[in-house]
Amino acid sequence: MHVAVYLPLLFPLPAALLARPVGERLPPRPATWLLTVGALVLAAAGTAALGMLAVTGLIRIPLLARLSHHHWSVLAAQHHDPASLSTALLAGTLAAAVTLLAGRMLWLRARTLAEAASEAACLPGNDQLVVLDDPAAEAYAIPGRPGRIVISTGMLDALDPIEHQVLLAHERAHLSQRHHLFVACAQLAAAANPLLRPLAHAVGYTVERWADETAGAAVGDRARVARAIGKAAIASRRTADQPGRRLPAAVLGFLGRLRPAPLPGPVPRRVTALLAPVPRRPAWPALVLGALALAAAACALEAGLDLDALLDLVKRAATGHGAH
Structure with missing residues (x-):
C-alpha cells in the first residue's frame, strides 16, 4: 500500500486534462463510453483508496480492537501500517464526505429521472412526438416509459422539412441510446471526485455529438445537420426568455441547452465537427485515458490485497502467531 494506494487519488488530474481532447478526437459513441466508464472507474478507485487508508487508522484504535469480534494487535498495526495516523484520519474524513456527496447526487438524479418520466406520461396524446404551440424555439427529449419528444412550433418554423427530419432523428437518438444515463453516471462520478468534472462536461458534449452523427446517418447529409443546428441556435437566440419556464433537468435538447443561450460554446464545436470528416x-x-482508468483499478486492487495482508498480520499477532 505504500504507493499503490495513493496513485488512484492522483490519476484524475491528468484524466481531467484529457477529457476535451478525447471528446473531440474520438468518434462520439466510443468517446461517450470511454469518458463515462473512465470517470466511474477513477471515482470508484479513488473512493476505495480513501476507504482503505481510513481502515488503517481504525485498526490502531484500542477500543475498536477490544469491541470487535475479530481481535487484532494494535501494536502490530501501529508498527506495520505504512500510513501515518493523520493521513488515515484525513482519508476517513474525505471518504465520508465523498460518500455523502455521491449519495446525494444519486438521490437527486433518481428523483430527476422520476420527475422526467412523470412529466413524459402527463404530456398530451399517445404519440412519441408532442408539438407545443409555443413561439420559443425549443426541442428536447424527455426520458421515460415511453420517452417523449417535445418540439415547439417556434422551432418548427425556424427549420425546413428536411431539417425537421434531422431534429426528430437527433431527439430519437437521445431516447433510444439512453443518453441521459451516460450523463447521470458521469455526474455521479464527478460528485464523488470533483476533479472529474471535466469528464462529466465532456460526456454532456459527446452525447450531443452522438445524436448529431445519428441524425446525419439518418438523412445522409452531415452538412445538413450542421446547418440545422446553426439555424436552431440563431432562432433560440432571437427567442425572448420567458420567466417561469421550467423543464426537467434530465431532458436533452437539440442545442444541448434547455434555455436560449449565447452562440459561443458547444454548438459551434458541434457544427465544426459535422463539417469535418x-x-x-x-x-x-x-489511449492514455483508458490506461489511466486501468492503472487506477489495478492500483486499487493491489492496495486491497496489501490491506488484506496487513489485517491478516495484525490478527495473527493478536493470537501470538505473528510478530508484535
Missing part, C-alpha cells in the same frame, strides 16, 4: 482511429488521448 468523422475521426476513424483512436487518438492518443483516448
Whole structure:
C-alpha cells in the first residue's frame, strides 16, 4: 500500500486534462463510453483508496480492537501500517464526505429521472412526438416509459422539412441510446471526485455529438445537420426568455441547452465537427485515458490485497502467531 494506494487519488488530474481532447478526437459513441466508464472507474478507485487508508487508522484504535469480534494487535498495526495516523484520519474524513456527496447526487438524479418520466406520461396524446404551440424555439427529449419528444412550433418554423427530419432523428437518438444515463453516471462520478468534472462536461458534449452523427446517418447529409443546428441556435437566440419556464433537468435538447443561450460554446464545436470528416482511429488521448482508468483499478486492487495482508498480520499477532 505504500504507493499503490495513493496513485488512484492522483490519476484524475491528468484524466481531467484529457477529457476535451478525447471528446473531440474520438468518434462520439466510443468517446461517450470511454469518458463515462473512465470517470466511474477513477471515482470508484479513488473512493476505495480513501476507504482503505481510513481502515488503517481504525485498526490502531484500542477500543475498536477490544469491541470487535475479530481481535487484532494494535501494536502490530501501529508498527506495520505504512500510513501515518493523520493521513488515515484525513482519508476517513474525505471518504465520508465523498460518500455523502455521491449519495446525494444519486438521490437527486433518481428523483430527476422520476420527475422526467412523470412529466413524459402527463404530456398530451399517445404519440412519441408532442408539438407545443409555443413561439420559443425549443426541442428536447424527455426520458421515460415511453420517452417523449417535445418540439415547439417556434422551432418548427425556424427549420425546413428536411431539417425537421434531422431534429426528430437527433431527439430519437437521445431516447433510444439512453443518453441521459451516460450523463447521470458521469455526474455521479464527478460528485464523488470533483476533479472529474471535466469528464462529466465532456460526456454532456459527446452525447450531443452522438445524436448529431445519428441524425446525419439518418438523412445522409452531415452538412445538413450542421446547418440545422446553426439555424436552431440563431432562432433560440432571437427567442425572448420567458420567466417561469421550467423543464426537467434530465431532458436533452437539440442545442444541448434547455434555455436560449449565447452562440459561443458547444454548438459551434458541434457544427465544426459535422463539417469535418468523422475521426476513424483512436487518438492518443483516448489511449492514455483508458490506461489511466486501468492503472487506477489495478492500483486499487493491489492496495486491497496489501490491506488484506496487513489485517491478516495484525490478527495473527493478536493470537501470538505473528510478530508484535
